[in-house]
Every structure is written in C-alpha cells, then in structure tokens.
Amino acid sequence: MPSVMGLLEERERAARQRVEALQVELREAETVWERFVIARETVGEVLAEPHGRVDVPVTLPDGPAVPVAGAVPGSVVPVWRDGLDNAVLAPDYRRIMEIVTGHGLSGAGAMECRQLAAGLGLEPVPAKVEGVRSKAKRLAARGWLAERSPGMFSATGRAGGS
Numbered sequence: 001m002p003s004v005m006g007l008l009e010e011r012e013r014a015a016r017q018r019v020e021a022l023q024v025e026l027r028e029a030e031t032v033w034e035r036f037v038i039a040r041e042t043v044g045e046v047l048a049e050p051h052g053r054v055d056v057p058v059t060l061p062d063g064p065a066v067p068v069a070g071a072v073p074g075s076v077v078p079v080w081r082d083g084l085d086n087a088v089l090a091p092d093y094r095r096i097m098e099i100v101t102g103h104g105l106s107g108a109g110a111m112e113c114r115q116l117a118a119g120l121g122l123e124p125v126p127a128k129v130e131g132v133r134s135k136a137k138r139l140a141a142r143g144w145l146a147e148r149s150p151g152m153f154s155a156t157g158r159a160g161g162s
Helices: 004-048 091-102 113-119 126-141
Strands: 055-059 065-069 145-149 152-155
Touching: 091 113, 091 126, 091 145, 091 152, 113 126, 126 145, 126 152
Parallel strands: none
Antiparallel strands: 055 065, 145 152
C-alpha cells in the first residue's frame, strides 16, 4: 500500500510537469501574439501615411495662413473653428456638408438622414442611412452641422464652403 507522502509527491511532480508544459505553450503563444501586434501596428502606420493628401492653406483670424493637411478617406473630422474650410474634411464628410449647405438648411430647416443618403446617391436602406447618420452625428458633435432634432441635420451657418 502506497504511503500518503508518496502519493502527494507523485501528484506534485505531475502538477509541476504540467506547469512547465503550460509555460512553454504560453511563451509560444506570446511570441505569436507579439507578431500580430507588430503587424497591426505596421499596417496602421502604413495606412496613416499621407496618400494623395493636399495641404489646404487656412487663414486663422489671429494670424497668417497656416497649411492644414487636406483629409484623406478615413481621416478624423477636426473640431470646427474659425478659418477652417470644408476642404479639410474627408471626401464623404465634405459631400454631406455640400448637400446640407447646398439646400440652404440653416435655422429651423433640417434634412433627415434618408434625404442625405439619397443626396449621396445611396439607396435609402437602413444600413446606408445609419452610415450617413453616423457621419452626420460626427459632424454635428464637432461643430460642422447642427442636429435640430434626432436624425435632422442643418448647416450651422458658420462652416466654410469648399
């Protein structure tokens, strides 16, 4: 009959071997994970490089013209400030601004997202309308448009033309 101490030592040895095997597996998994992190960061850097960007001169009220990089698709919408022009917006956002300002919708008049989607040449299906709503809300949050009521957007009267 085996002793209690012998059984405990046997189980301890098995647990230690399992821990060592798991540590090896963990190191291998961390190596693979690090490669994916590096790959994602590299792709992010490559995509962030300016491709086809144009510098747009912006004259701020309290100073000389300052070149502001023109936007490329997927770039961030800047917060509106005096002197910024629609040209600093990414193409999709610029087109939304052109549609809203082209309809002269400031003050009480507003355009709903389905109308914006149709103006962009998109089918007014829920998926497309939601994409337009997301962009219009981002423009409103950053001061380019005004959201008069949920889903109804109008020009603020202060955003520059293109």
